Amino acid sequence: MSILAASSTTATFVAPHVEFGKLSPMLIAFGTATLGILVEAFAPRKQRYGIQVGLALVGIAASFAAVLALAGTTASVVAQGSVAVDGTTLFLQGTILVISFVAFLVIAERKTDQNQDAFAAQGASVPGSAAERETTRRGWQTTEVYPLLMFSVGGMLLFPAANDLLTMFVALEALSLPLYLVCGLARHRRLLSQEAALKYFLLGAFSSAFFLYGAAMLYGYAGSVNLAVIAQHVAHPTAGSTLLYTGVALLGMGLLFKVGAAPFHMWTPDVYQGAPTPVTGFMAAATKIAAFGALVRVLDVGLGVNSAENVWRPVMQAVAIITMIVGGVLALTQRDIKRMLAYSAILNAGYLLIGVTSTTAQARAAVLFYLPVYGVAIIGAFAVVTLVRDAGGEATDLSRWAGLGRRAPIPAALLAVFLLAFAGIPFTSIFIGKFAIFQAALAAGSPDLVIVAVLASALAAFFYLRVVVVMFFSDPLPQGPTIAHPSIAVKTALAVAAFATVALGVAPSLLLHLANNSAGILAK
Amino acid sequence: MDTYVPVLILGLIAGGFAVFSVIMGAMTGPKRYNRAKYDSYECGIEPTPQPVGGGRFPVKYYLTAMLFIVFDIEIVFLYPWAVAFDSLGWFGLAEMFLFILTVFVAYAYVWRRGGLEWD
Amino acid sequence: MHAVYPLVLGALLFAIGLYGVLARRNAIAVLMAIELLLNAVTLNLVSFSAILRDRYGMGQIFTLFIITIAAAETGLGLAIVLLVYRQRATADLGEQRALAEPVEPVTADELSPRNVEAEVAR
Numbered sequence: 105m106s107i108l109a110a111s112s113t114t115a116t117f118v119a120p121h122v123e124f125g126k127l128s129p130m131l132i133a134f135g136t137a138t139l140g141i142l143v144e145a146f147a148p149r150k151q152r153y154g155i156q157v158g159l160a161l162v163g164i165a166a167s168f169a170a171v172l173a174l175a176g177t178t179a180s181v182v183a184q185g186s187v188a189v190d191g192t193t194l195f196l197q198g199t200i201l202v203i204s205f206v207a208f209l210v211i212a213e214r215k216t217d218q219n220q221d222a223f224a225a226q227g228a229s230v231p232g233s234a235a236e237r238e239t240t241r242r243g244w245q246t247t248e249v250y251p252l253l254m255f256s257v258g259g260m261l262l263f264p265a266a267n268d269l270l271t272m273f274v275a276l277e278a279l280s281l282p283l284y285l286v287c288g289l290a291r292h293r294r295l296l297s298q299e300a301a302l303k304y305f306l307l308g309a310f311s312s313a314f315f316l317y318g319a320a321m322l323y324g325y326a327g328s329v330n331l332a333v334i335a336q337h338v339a340h341p342t343a344g345s346t347l348l349y350t351g352v353a354l355l356g357m358g359l360l361f362k363v364g365a366a367p368f369h370m371w372t373p374d375v376y377q378g379a380p381t382p383v384t385g386f387m388a389a390a391t392k393i394a395a396f397g398a399l400v401r402v403l404d405v406g407l408g409v410n411s412a413e414n415v416w417r418p419v420m421q422a423v424a425i426i427t428m429i430v431g432g433v434l435a436l437t438q439r440d441i442k443r444m445l446a447y448s449a450i451l452n453a454g455y456l457l458i459g460v461t462s463t464t465a466q467a468r469a470a471v472l473f474y475l476p477v478y479g480v481a482i483i484g485a486f487a488v489v490t491l492v493r494d495a496g497g498e499a500t501d502l503s504r505w506a507g508l509g510r511r512a513p514i515p516a517a518l519l520a521v522f523l524l525a526f527a528g529i530p531f532t533s534i535f536i537g538k539f540a541i542f543q544a545a546l547a548a549g550s551p552d553l554v555i556v557a558v559l560a561s562a563l564a565a566f567f568y569l570r571v572v573v574v575m576f577f578s579d580p581l582p583q584g585p586t587i588a589h590p591s592i593a594v595k596t597a598l599a600v601a602a603f604a605t606v607a608l609g610v611a612p613s614l615l616l617h618l619a620n621n622s623a624g625i626l627a628k
Numbered sequence: 629m630d631t632y633v634p635v636l637i638l639g640l641i642a643g644g645f646a647v648f649s650v651i652m653g654a655m656t657g658p659k660r661y662n663r664a665k666y667d668s669y670e671c672g673i674e675p676t677p678q679p680v681g682g683g684r685f686p687v688k689y690y691l692t693a694m695l696f697i698v699f700d701i702e703i704v705f706l707y708p709w710a711v712a713f714d715s716l717g718w719f720g721l722a723e724m725f726l727f728i729l730t731v732f733v734a735y736a737y738v739w740r741r742g743g744l745e746w747d
Numbered sequence: 748m749h750a751v752y753p754l755v756l757g758a759l760l761f762a763i764g765l766y767g768v769l770a771r772r773n774a775i776a777v778l779m780a781i782e783l784l785l786n787a788v789t790l791n792l793v794s795f796s797a798i799l800r801d802r803y804g805m806g807q808i809f810t811l812f813i814i815t816i817a818a819a820e821t822g823l824g825l826a827i828v829l830l831v832y833r834q835r836a837t838a839d840l841g842e843q844r845a846l847a848e849p850v851e852p853v854t855a856d857e858l859s860p861r862n863v864e865a866e867v868a869r
Contacts, residue, residue, distance in 0.1 A: 119719045141733050145740040230833050270809050277816045281823055288827055298834060299843045301827050306777055306840075309820055310768055313784035316813060317761060320788050320806075324754075324795040329805060374846040437848075690829070694822045701818040704811050 123182040126189045128170040129197050130265070133258035136163025140251030149244065153221075156250035157212045161205065163254060167261070168201040181267055185330050188267040188401070192472065195622035196264045196397040199476040200390050203483060204257045207386035209597040210487045211253070216588035217493070222380040223249050223289045231294040246289055252282035253386070260390050264397020267405065269319040269329040269355075272398060276315065276362070279394060280308050283387060290380040292497025300378025307361070307371040315358025321351030322406075331406035339409045352407060352416055359402065362395035365423050365457060366430035369450045373434075376446035381498055384442060385486030388449050389479030396456055396475060400468065403460065413463060420461045425556050428454030432560040435567050440500050441489055444567065445482065448526055451564055452478055458557055459541040462548035468623035470540035473616055477533035477608050481522045484601030488519040491588045499585035502571065507580030512587035516575045518602050525605045527568040528561050533608035540616070688746060695743060702731050753794035760787035774828045774838040778821060785817045 124131065136159060143155050171194055179190030214221050223246045224231075225239035259279030266272035288301025323329050325347035326337040338348065361368040376384045407416060431451030438444040456478075459471035492499050492508065492515070499505070509516040525532035538561065542554045590598075608615055709716065709724050716723075738744060760783060767780025789810040796806025832838045 119716045138730055138733050141737050145733075145737040228830065270805075270812060273809075274812060274816070277820070281819060284827065285823060288830060295834060296845050298827070298831050299845050302774065302831050302840075302843060303846070305824050305827050306768075306774065306781070309778075309781045309824065310784070313764070313781060313788065316785065316788040317791070319809070320757075320791040320795065323792060323806060323809070324799070327799045327801060329809065373848075378846050434848075687829070690825070694825060698818055698822050701815050704815060708808060708811065 120184040122184075123180075126174060126177075126180065126182045127187060129167045129174070129201070130187075130258055130261045132163060132167040132170055133254060133261055136160065136167075137251045137254035137258060139163075140254055141248075144248055144251065152247040153214075153245055156247045157208070160208055160250045160254055164201050164205045164208065164257065167257075168198060168205070171198045171201060181332070185332065186268050186271045187262070187265045188405070189265060191622035192397070192400070192468070193265040195472055195619065196393055196475070197261045199479065200257065200260050200393050203389045203393065203476070203479045204253075204260075204386070206480070206597045206600055207382065207390065207483055208250075208253070209593040210385060210483065210490065211249070211382040213382065213490065213591060213594045215591040216490060216594070217291070219243075220291060221245060221249075222291055222382050222490070223286075224291050224294060227285075227289050249286055249289065252286055253383075256280075256282040256286075257390070260394035263394040264401060266398065266401070267331050269322065269331070272402075273312070273316060273319060275394075276312060276358075276398075279391065280312070280362075283383075283391070284308060286383050287375060287379040287387075290378070290497075293378075296378040297380065298378075300375045304371055304375040304379075311358050311361035311368065314354050314361075318351045318353070318355030318358060321347045321354060325351055331402065334406045335409060338407060338412045348412070349415065352412070353419075355402065356416070356419075359395065359399045360423060363392065363399060363457075364395075364450055364453045366427040366450060366454075367423075369427065369430060369453075372450055373438075373443045373446040376449070377440055377442045377500070381442065381486055381490045384445075385483040388445070388482045388486065392449065392453065392456075393475045393479055396460070396471065400460060400471065404463065404468075408463065417461055417463075420457060421550065421553060424454050424457035424461060424553060427451070427457060428556055428560040432563040435564065438567075439502050441502055441505065441571070442486075442500050444502070444571070445485055445489075448564065448568070449482065451560060452482075452526075454560065455538060455541055455557055458545050458550070458553045461553070462545045462550060464544060464548050465623055467541070467544035467548060469616070469620040470537070470544045472619035472623050473540055473612070474534075474537035476615070477525075477537050477605070480601045480604045481525050481534060484598055484605065485519060485522040485526075487594060487598055487601070488515050488522070490594075491515050491590060492585050493588050494585050502574060504581065504585050505571070506574055506578035507584065508574075508587075509576035511580050511584060515587060515598075518598055520572050520575065521602050521605055523568040523571055525609070527565040531606070531609045533605050533612065536609055536612040536616070691743065692746075695738060699731065699735065750794070750798045753790055757787045757791040757794070760784075760790065772839050772841050774831070774840055775825075777840065778824050778828065781824075782817065782821065785813055789813050 140156055140159055143152060143159065147155055174189065175194050175198075177189075179188070181188045212221065220240075220243075225236065225242075225244045225246070227246050229236040229239060256279050259275045259277070259282075262275035263272065263279055266275050284301055284305040287304050288298045290297035319329060322334055325343065325345075326334040328334065341348075357368060361371075364372045376388065379387065403413075403416065403420075407413065428451055431447050431449075431454055435444050435447035435451065438447060456471055456474055459467045459474065489498055489500065491512075492505065494504065509520075521532070525534040528535045528538050538557075542557060545551075545554050545557075705727060706724065709720055713720065764780045764783030764787060767783060768777050771777050771780060792806035792809050792813075794806075795801075796804055799806075828838050831843070835842065
């Protein structure tokens, strides 16, 4: 076959049809981010912080309103097959927006740290240099953080909606690139922060290369990057499946990296520990939701055919088991609270992967329920971490947390609520989530996964409860960390997170119902 | 292979012209050598002496180069639009306008923040 | 020319890039290796586009997107590497050990109330 002849084929082009209304949540998010850059360019330095925070919160709220307006419309694939707007998409987008709103309240906090936010006065200046002291004295701030994170939110909204691999790649980069940067901007412990940014960037770029190679293979297999077309080719194969299998494996590596599943989890603890804590909370919650949404869409829409499922399911099950073991065992050995929560995030990715591998509608609904309840709890947990401070930033070493429950009962109690939820204590939202996933996995016929998951949960309960014990049953340290008094915004965020964690554990039926209704609708 | 014959012929003509020009220049032109002619060429200005240790670029150069590359490459999206300009019509024009607008937003940021100032 | 040659070349380029990412210790060299990975992918996409006689040239459009995003990614990556270099005077990845697994993992009774105080006193 000669490849030279191909260049002679020409195509008449038809102007594509773009349904802007259905894309409005993402357009609003990206538009807000672009406006934010204009604010950075033209607004006076003193006023930027206020304008940026207000703009971002209004943008997220407007985008959420757009999602609500679209809820209930018929599921459809818009923009020439690039974006699927269906129940699952809208549910995840709504979740991401709610979580982003809560996360932004924590990110914008200035009261906990001498009227400064968590970000360096100027990202480019060397820590400890005269330039940095000067910028800090003048009260400069890296307000670019807000437009950057809005770009990230836009990417997260597009990621689970993407119905072809090109859109998915663009969304992946739109959500990742700003995060790489923001990770390196912590005000305190800049060294750790910059190292985290470097590691996150290099590994992230590496994994997106795998994603792309997989996409190229699938394109070669199906002649299209559209998930629906790929599904048709999988159902009625016209060629050998070598390209398909290589493509799925490589694409899967890229997606599992974002999800934070073992053995692609190596970046998670380092990045979670080094990044500014409010950003860590945002990443742990929102990125995970977006990435799981994309993973579910690729597996269900693109590879949901039986012959393909039989190929990827055993591998994904193995990944789920490894992820749970790695997350559970390594979390035990941590002495840094942020690192421990990172391993807990890996462990939770393992539970979610169980739901992903059981392809029933019940399992999909369970995954959809688990994502928001987990996201809200992890944001709350990281928000509490921002309050416990030493001279050089947050006191993240667990030994410093001894007796915190006596000195600061409210933050400690809030953290205890989140940790007990992670541990799967009944009457918390995550208990219901775990229960739903395990039940769905049993119904789908994989008891082995459930056994591993229950054992991992027991292990996890130990290290979550250990923190609670350290906080409440040890004597306070003589020179213990100080507890910052947060602004009303962070108090609200914490209250919302704690309330949601308990309320959805006691009365989960509303969200379960919504998840059930949304999971079934997947535009193909 | 037939499609490549004209390309090959063009290549031969171009190569022949190049060889011819060099030889003719050497044969017919005047030969006056001086110090300036033996100097290494640097855009017609006095060559900067090479610093010890291979030399380092000022970081300003890096910033400008990076900005150039990013803005330069973004424009690549105009090419596919130019190819299908006719059939895309007003829709394509409006979309491209929006695209350029977003690039200009980034440009405005760089400009206002002094990214384009050398000193 | 057989259609499989560019694909094999792409796979070899990807393998070279992979080796570069895993074996090189200088962050800039790793960045270059990542570029090599992306170039391997674009080569694959363009040749698939030709082999499949794609009417819309999806592979080529995909390539344009990869080129632009890779440029943005490299700009960002160089900025981060520069930041790290200015701080530590090295871009050696082997030196970036501030964030890593603790050398001596914490044991269960180390965090028990008694030992915590000893820890702080130390």
